[in-house]
Amino acid sequence: MEIFLVGIKDKIENELKQLDTAGLSINVVEAKDVIVDGEQAAYSVMKKPESSVVVAAKMVKEGKVDGMVSAGSTGAVMVSALTYVGTIEGIERPMACGPVISFAPKTVILDLGANVGCQPYQMVEFAIAGSVYAQTQFGIENPTIGLLNVGAEEGKGNELAKEAYQLLKKSGLNFKGNVEGHDIPLGTVNVVVCDGFVGNILIKFSEALGKIISHWMVKEIGNKMDQEELKKISGTLYKTISPGAIMGGGPLWGVDGVVSVAHGASTADQIARTIKTTKYAVDVDLVSKLKSEFKTVRKRLNLDSTEQK
Amino acid sequence: MEIFLVGIKDKIENELKQLDTAGLSINVVEAKDVIVDGEQAAYSVMKKPESSVVVAAKMVKEGKVDGMVSAGSTGAVMVSALTYVGTIEGIERPMACGPVISFAPKTVILDLGANVGCQPYQMVEFAIAGSVYAQTQFGIENPTIGLLNVGAEEGKGNELAKEAYQLLKKSGLNFKGNVEGHDIPLGTVNVVVCDGFVGNILIKFSEALGKIISHWMVKEIGNKMDQEELKKISGTLYKTISPGAIMGGGPLWGVDGVVSVAHGASTADQIARTIKTTKYAVDVDLVSKLKSEFKTVRKRLNLDSTEQK
Numbered sequence: 001m002e003i004f005l006v007g008i009k010d011k012i013e014n015e016l017k018q019l020d021t022a023g024l025s026i027n028v029v030e031a032k033d034v035i036v037d038g039e040q041a042a043y044s045v046m047k048k049p050e051s052s053v054v055v056a057a058k059m060v061k062e063g064k065v066d067g068m069v070s071a072g073s074t075g076a077v078m079v080s081a082l083t084y085v086g087t088i089e090g091i092e093r094p095m096a097c098g099p100v101i102s103f104a105p106k107t108v109i110l111d112l113g114a115n116v117g118c119q120p121y122q123m124v125e126f127a128i129a130g131s132v133y134a135q136t137q138f139g140i141e142n143p144t145i146g147l148l149n150v151g152a153e154e155g156k157g158n159e160l161a162k163e164a165y166q167l168l169k170k171s172g173l174n175f176k177g178n179v180e181g182h183d184i185p186l187g188t189v190n191v192v193v194c195d196g197f198v199g200n201i202l203i204k205f206s207e208a209l210g211k212i213i214s215h216w217m218v219k220e221i222g223n224k225m226d227q228e229e230l231k232k233i234s235g236t237l238y239k240t241i242s243p244g245a246i247m248g249g250g251p252l253w254g255v256d257g258v259v260s261v262a263h264g265a266s267t268a269d270q271i272a273r274t275i276k277t278t279k280y281a282v283d284v285d286l287v288s289k290l291k292s293e294f295k296t297v298r299k300r301l302n303l304d305s306t307e308q309k
Numbered sequence: 310m311e312i313f314l315v316g317i318k319d320k321i322e323n324e325l326k327q328l329d330t331a332g333l334s335i336n337v338v339e340a341k342d343v344i345v346d347g348e349q350a351a352y353s354v355m356k357k358p359e360s361s362v363v364v365a366a367k368m369v370k371e372g373k374v375d376g377m378v379s380a381g382s383t384g385a386v387m388v389s390a391l392t393y394v395g396t397i398e399g400i401e402r403p404m405a406c407g408p409v410i411s412f413a414p415k416t417v418i419l420d421l422g423a424n425v426g427c428q429p430y431q432m433v434e435f436a437i438a439g440s441v442y443a444q445t446q447f448g449i450e451n452p453t454i455g456l457l458n459v460g461a462e463e464g465k466g467n468e469l470a471k472e473a474y475q476l477l478k479k480s481g482l483n484f485k486g487n488v489e490g491h492d493i494p495l496g497t498v499n500v501v502v503c504d505g506f507v508g509n510i511l512i513k514f515s516e517a518l519g520k521i522i523s524h525w526m527v528k529e530i531g532n533k534m535d536q537e538e539l540k541k542i543s544g545t546l547y548k549t550i551s552p553g554a555i556m557g558g559g560p561l562w563g564v565d566g567v568v569s570v571a572h573g574a575s576t577a578d579q580i581a582r583t584i585k586t587t588k589y590a591v592d593v594d595l596v597s598k599l600k601s602e603f604k605t606v607r608k609r610l611n612l613d614s615t616e617q618k
Contacts, residue, residue, distance in 0.1 A: 198507055240525075
């Protein structure tokens, strides 16, 4: 694997000097501008074409690299991916998805924060992408889909949920109706569809909980059991509740190229795992798979971009 | 305490016959109609004035009882409370609030599902009510308030969050800005404000998690420690993650009378706790307290009902 580090050249080279990089294939690519957290994403990407995230996205588009990883502002990565790499036909905006909790190891939830304030037709896009995710990552042939809502019955929820329910019902997908908060850890369905506002809050809540509970357990049990065993069990619990915290980030689904986002507060280990996941996406040619699945499902559903909106 | 059981008389009396009620002050009040789950709340309350929830709400309004408890459809309880008991001046709709997780014992979150699809000014109402909750229940003089969002910076989030942020900023309340999912178990602020759609999903997610994790712990640790100790610790963990599941329900805040909602799947113990919480609300005259606090805060903020909308 060949690595390109994109950013302010002097700073990167100064850092590299302090590390042992012998035998590694590392290239440094200059990007003069920096987008900092809190900037308006769309505006910054437009105003700063020399920022690292834009330079890297262009490299993906031009085929100079097979994929990119950024732990910068998710919004800026989203807009750069949209503007410079583009999305798969039929997908309006990239999506973030992944498992929330390993108690439900065959459940993926999306969107996790890339799309905040969704339209009903986007929930159908999430359902399709989630199905492809469950097929390719969990090996499930006909994944079940649930709409995250405040009650099980049809007609419950806010306007988005009510309208999305009707679209999903007609979609021909394996839609099981509404699911509630408790259905997520129970793994009631394979794909949980929700607005990124809700998904993002849920995944951050769960991640923090994993850390807190495993610390609590170690403290509470103390020397009442073997310390090595306790450490192992608390570690497993952390990984089970906070798979995202362990796994690092991953590709934005729906981009016509491999563009991955990692959490801004990622550890070195999480960055390494995100790079690994990104390599996997390149190796299995996830983009082509998603593209072809999307085409098939959309054909079956008789959907085209104009009709949706 | 005198108890009035409102519902289909024959059914209630048949149940009572099988129980030992000696020495208890129990009255049965006839209500011929039943609102079942899945019915459209507003329509059902209007069409079924003889349903138990309407009959009970009227008894609250007429002062025949000091408070009521229902484990029926939350929507139907909400509409009955709104229609027959009314809300405190300045509050448009009742709210559901409570702690989500005992790792943050001095954090209340609202709304928990009574209000789905909120307007920005409702988030200010939640902030005021939450402040009163934190003052009266946690004894905190000047409670901190956070807006649940997908990022810490101003300008993040969906339209509701962006507009609510601006209103809260100008409100004169102790507003600390946005908080994220991980801030809830960390107890970063005393009052977490969110749309009931998000709050409801979060509390149900957390409740299920409590059950699952405590079972997992017992199974995973097995006989590696003293069984009695293990049972105790797993019980504590359950209560810590799922305080709502243990505490039962409580009053809808903002109603001009004590109207409590319990979960439809409540155990006998949870119903008993909800009755206890309801009695507490009557004993400390929560409604008057909230009324006077609301008046003061609204005066300070120079708010009146017309101005808000």
